[in-house]
Amino acid sequence: MNQYSDESKAIESHPAWLQSYIDSPEKQRQLYKRTLIIVVISQIFGGAGLAAGITVGALLAQDMLGSDSFAGVPAFLLTLGSAGAALIVGRLSQRFGRRTGLAAGFMTGGFGAIGVILAALTHNVFLLFFSLLIYGAGSASNLQARYAGSDLATSSQRATAISIALVSTTFGAVAGPNLVGVMGRFAGSIGVPALAGPFILGAAAFLLAGLVLAAFLRPDPLEVAKVIRAVKRTDEEHVFVENSNNVKIQNRGIVVGAAIMILTQMVMVAIMTMTPVQMKHHGHGLNEVGLVIGIHIGAMYLPSLVTGILVDKMGRTAMAIASGATLLAAGVLAASAPSDSMMLLVIALALLGLGWNFGLISGTALIVDATHPSTRAKTQGTVDVFIALSGASGGALSGIVVAQSSYTTLSLAGGFLSLLLIPVVIWSKRSKNYRQS
Incomplete structure (x- = not known):
């Protein structure tokens, strides 16, 4: 394993501002609380985006195809897209930090929602299916955001941090379906098919979630956790042997x-x-x-x-x-x-x-x-x-x-x-x- 060599590089190459977090448990606690607040805000938007689109995905496919035969395809594509995006978001987060990975995932989901709207306007079924696949990236990011709040948590705080992220998802998930009618009427007023209306909300919500994370999830909790853990492991190297x-x-x-x-x-x-x-x-x-x-x-x-x-x-x-x-x-x-x-x-x-x-x-x-x-x-x-x-x-x-x-x-x-x-x-x-x- 090359875990120790990676940690040594992290210790040697970390920027000077990180030293203040390494030296101060109080600053670590403050960053942990701030990270939770940012994750909660992003999860509220993310939950709204996810629920709004899922509510009418099958109905939109049914309407465009004129048949019930493919009504289950949207759910399948969302799940498939979510699975693939989970892998990519996880690797991006590992390489570049939670901020980059989660923001990229939410924004990709937002672009997928925009693609669904364009598909409804042009009655393009292939664009619809491809866009739903991309839309699944928002779902993957919404689920993986639960981990971001736990990066700086102690072992006795981790489950609580995870649960706070999940609770915050509820607010958006409840609001999304209840806005389906409102968004349908809004879509009709601007010449967009009513069933594509919730995807307008989905696009805005996912893009906002991504922007919140990109702008405010600083310093990146995973990057700080890596260096703190690397320093701690070095200090204990005579006590703990892997x-x-x-x-x-x-x-x-x-x-x-x-x-x-x-x-x-x-x-x-x-x-x-x-x-x-x-x-x-x-x-x-x-x-x-x-x-x-x-x-x-x-x-x-x-x-x-x-x-x-x-x-x-x-x-x-x-x-x-x-x-x-x-x-x-x-x-x-x-x-x-x-x-x-x-x-x-x-x-x-x-x-x-x-x-x-x-x-x-x-x-x-x-x-x-x-x-x-x-x-x-x-x-x-x-x-x-x-x-x-x-x-x-x-x-x-x-x-x-x-x-x-x-x-x-x-x-x-x-x-x-x-x-x-x-x-x-x-x-x-x-x-x-x-x-x-």
Whole structure:
């Protein structure tokens, strides 16, 4: 490994202004708080951009193609674009810092939204699909921004920092869909198809998120964290010696954190995707479907602040087990709920969102704990690729399972699949000397 040589270069080449952060824990705390504020502002814009576009993507494709056959393509392209962008944003962040990587991702998503508007104006389906793929970069940046707030956090603050970013996403995610009608009317007033209206909001929101990060995320938290960690490691070089066992422990943390997030994402997306279909088949209207999904999305994000504190206080593994148990309860309840029982479906989907929330925050904290600043962003980007792909797989497989069997089978399968989190966590505990980095 060349980690130590990279750290030596970082120590030798860091600019003079960084020394003040190295020497002052108080300045580090101030930068940590300032970084969180900037991330929160960008996440509010990012959440609005993401939700506004996703709300009408399928409807726009349906309208332009005159068929339901390709209505699912936008969601697939957004997911595919998000997966590819996660990898690129992670590597850009590692090479040039969080500011560059996240700002580039959000701005790319904004240009994708502009492409969707042009596609609607010219009725160009190929431009629409390509633009939706690019639009996915905004989604990837919105998810990866949760890591930026944790770069300068201590091990007892990391989950809380992650949760603050997720909570702030909620404000934009709730506002975006509620502005669909307003943006549709605005689009019509300037000669743009009404269904492209939300993408006007999406373009503005993603571009603003990128500009906020580019202008104000200074000094870059990841760059500061790299140098501080390099200096700290040099000071402790006589005490701590990196060996194969340390590497195995770190790799174990990465694998466990990734496994938790991948499993929870797959289970959540699979059950969530087919719940509206199940409800419509049993006579529930769009308002009822909207209520259930709205409560589900609220449960995904709103508990984050409390979840972050619990993850920091009770431990990552305890909350990962709680995630598995909560998802199991959600699956069993969704499977057993009578088709006409709105209350039970609401509770089941709320538990589904809450279980996902537990898994995402505990898994993210494990990834941050197990990675070094010199490789952290690149590793996080790679993990987010697999999270995006697991969500896409869950959504695709859910339709097949329901078509071949039933919603009950899907819900039970998802619930019991989440129990795999428990042996994963037990395996992680085999290492008694696990260290939080």
